[in-house]
Amino acid sequence: MSKKKLRSQEWYGRTGKDGIIYRSWMKNQGLPHHLFTGEKPVIGICNTWSELTPCNAHFRDLAEALKRGIWEAGGFPLEFPVMSLGECSIKPTAMLFRNLASMDVEESIRANPMDGVVLMCGCDKTTPSLVMGAASVNLPTLVLSGGPMLxxxxxxxxxxxxxxxxxxxxxxxxxxxxxxxxxxxxxxxxSVGHCAPMGTASTMAAMVEALGLALPDNATIPAADSRRKVLAHMAGMRIVEMVKEDLTMDKILTRKAFENSIMVNAAIGGSTNFILHLTAIAKRIGVELDLTDFDHFSSKIPLIANVQPSGEHWVEDLFYAGGMPAVMREIQKHLHTDAITVNGKTIGENISKAECWDRNLIGTLDQPIKPESGIAVLKGNLCPNGAVLKPSAATPSLLKHTGRAVVFEDIDDYKAKVDDPSLDIDENCVMVLKNVGPKGYPGMPEVGNMGLPKKLLEKGVKDMVRISDGRMSGTGFGTVVLHVSPESAIGGPLALVQNGDLIELDVPNRSLNLLISEEEFENRRKSFVPTQLPYERGYVNLFLDKVNQAHEGVDFDFLQGSSGAEVKRDSH
Structure with missing residues (x-):
């Protein structure tokens, strides 16, 4: 059987003028000629290191451990940077730039001579953006997360x-x-690393482990632990073998893998942002996935991991208790254990010997941490295309509630009014925030878990029903309805809510309704005036023109579907 020609040889295997152009300038880094002869697979290291992304600021060091593994396995590592999205610094929200970063990743991989890729991810949006971009090229790909901080x-x-x-x-x-x-x-x-609870960053790390795109324990080894570097070394060794096996992303990212990821997310009480990112990844690789799947496949899974914000402890503690393999073993009867992963083994093989070392951290199906977990997908006249809520982070008594709406037209209106002593609000009201969806903000920021009014906090109120078309941080909690779709800025029903309207939330029956007549609805629709946004150029203008709604993953319509790793025509 003849050996398959490496993709990188479309560049480095040329003779004459083209060969000089592709190899000569690379050699100014002190690289010997034999590295370009096709005997060693070229492994691209897609690095989101940046001092403006503190979660990823240790990635230079981690990349060196990764390179050692690649060299040991007979590969040729070449590191390249892509746009890095630091959640705590970037304005107006990192989510606005997730799709831009994914385009950077996709075109960097497709345009350059590499046979396999390792994606170095940490802060919230770096993981989905890198996976989305790589999925659109479909090379052998492995994800290495940066790990949680101590x-x-x-x-x-x-x-x-x-x-x-x-x-x-x-x-x-x-x-x-x-x-x-x-x-x-x-x-x-x-310490170095991303957020210590099961926020979006750790949720994303768990997501890629559950999908099979990362090695076991990727999600929970602390960033400062020497075992994170060992994992990087082993990831480097493994990606070289994946190239030889031609284990591309589409062979791992099957429908079964996505269903597994949804069930694991329920077990860990993962971030609601998971829905947007997993949906976008599925659409990039061509797997059918919709909002109802998140409710359906998590409905039988209770909270297994006792980790904040749904539980009491931290991701670091979860690692010591057995990590993601131990959590997944507890729900294995629901998982597709035959799903293949990047190490060449199935999910079932990877978790077969996993053990729990602390039942305060990892529950069982019979004795879970909480009976309710996962994602509740709501439908009703206030959210025809859906809205979401995380039951494990909510107040049980508020999961079925009818209250008077207190409306904030946008984030500035909220900030101006929320602590005004004259605001007509009590703990039974429903706080409604408009115009923070994909187009309305733009970028769909993490403001959905609105802080409660000062006068109610002083009374000892801890939670209220809150509704918006925005997102909330994965570290947030409360009875918070998010991702209302369609959003208010484009005329979704949320735009029509007025102060004093009654809103009925019924999570057990998965409904969210504005209690007004259809005639009144229609009258309000006629008087609706779309939001005028002052963006006429650049990327934000593209975003507003091409972004889809929350139930579709907030991706660009023209990026959906894998387009493969073809080599474009030479320009020399």
């Missing part, structure tokens, strides 16, 4: 990002001073 310590207690919302409330009512808050911020982020 848990913080503040005044004798463990703290992490999910505590920000509690500290913010304490600060608002005067229980913490600004000096206290500075001590908090210095204590919380005490």
């Amino acid at each position: 848990v913080g310590r503040f005044r004798g207690k463990k703290i992490g990002t999910s505590d920000i919302w509690r500290f913010a409330e304490d600060y608002k009512v005067g229980r913490l001073t600004q000096e206290d808050m500075i001590e908090v911020e210095s204590s919380m982020s005490r």
Whole structure:
């Protein structure tokens, strides 16, 4: 059987003028000629290192461990940068630029001489953007996450990002001073890595492990733990073998893999942002997936991982208790255990010997941490195309609730009014925030878990029903309805809600309705005026023109569907 020609040889295997052009300038880095002869697969290292993305700021060091593994296995590593999305710094929201970063990744891979790719991901949007871009090219691909940071310590207690919302409330009512808050911020982020709870970053790391795109334990090994570098080394060795096996992404990202990922997300109480990103990835690789799948495949899965914000502990603790393999083993009777993964083994083989070392951290199907988990997908006249809520992070007594709407027309209106003592609101009301969807903000920011009014916090109110067409941080919690689709900025029903309207939330029956007559609905529709957004150039203009709605993954319509890794015509 003849050996398959490496893709990189379409560049480096040329003779004459083209060969000189493709190889000579590469040799100015001290690379010997034999590296270009086709004996060693070229492995692209797609690195999102950036000092403006603190979650990924240790990636230079991690990449060196990865390269060692590639060299050991007989590969030729070449590192390249792509746009890095730092959730805590970038304005107006990293989600606005997820699709742009995915385009950067896709075209960087397709246009350059590489036979396989390792995606180095950490902060929230870096994982989906890299996977989306790579899926559109479909080379052998492996994901290496950066790992969670070590848990913080503040005044004798463990703290992490999910505590920000509690500290913010304490600060608002005067229980913490600004000096206290500075001590908090210095204590919380005490090591390299992304957020310590099961926020979006760790949810994304768990997602790729459940999909089969990452090696076992990728999701939970702390960033500062030496075993993270060992994992990187092993990932480097494995990607070389994947190229030899021609184990491309489409062979891993099957319908079964996506169903597994949804069930695992339920078991860990993962971020609601998971829905948007998994949907977008599925559409890139060509797998049919819709909003109802998230409710259906998570409905039988309780909360297994006792990790904040749905539980009590931290991702670091989850690793010590057995990590994702132990969690997945607890729900294995529901999983497609025959789904193949990047290490060449099935999910079932990868978790067969996993053990739980701490039942306070990892529950069972019979004795779960919480009976309700996963994603509740709501439908009704307020969200014809769907809305979502995370039951494990909500207040049980509010999951069936009817209340009077208190409406904020946009984020600026919310900020101006929420702490006004004259605001007509009580704990039984429903807070409604409009114009924070994909087009309305634009970019769909994480403002859906609106902070409660100061006067209610002072009364001891801890939670209220909140509804928006935006997102919330994976570290957030509360009875929060998100991703209302279609969004208000384009005339979705949310745009028609007025102060004083009654809204009925019924999570057990998966419904969300505005209690007005159809005649009144129609009258309000006639008077609706679309939001005028002041963006006339550049990427944001493209985003507004091409982005689809939340139930479709907030991707660009022209990017859906894998287009393969063909080599474009030479320009020399």
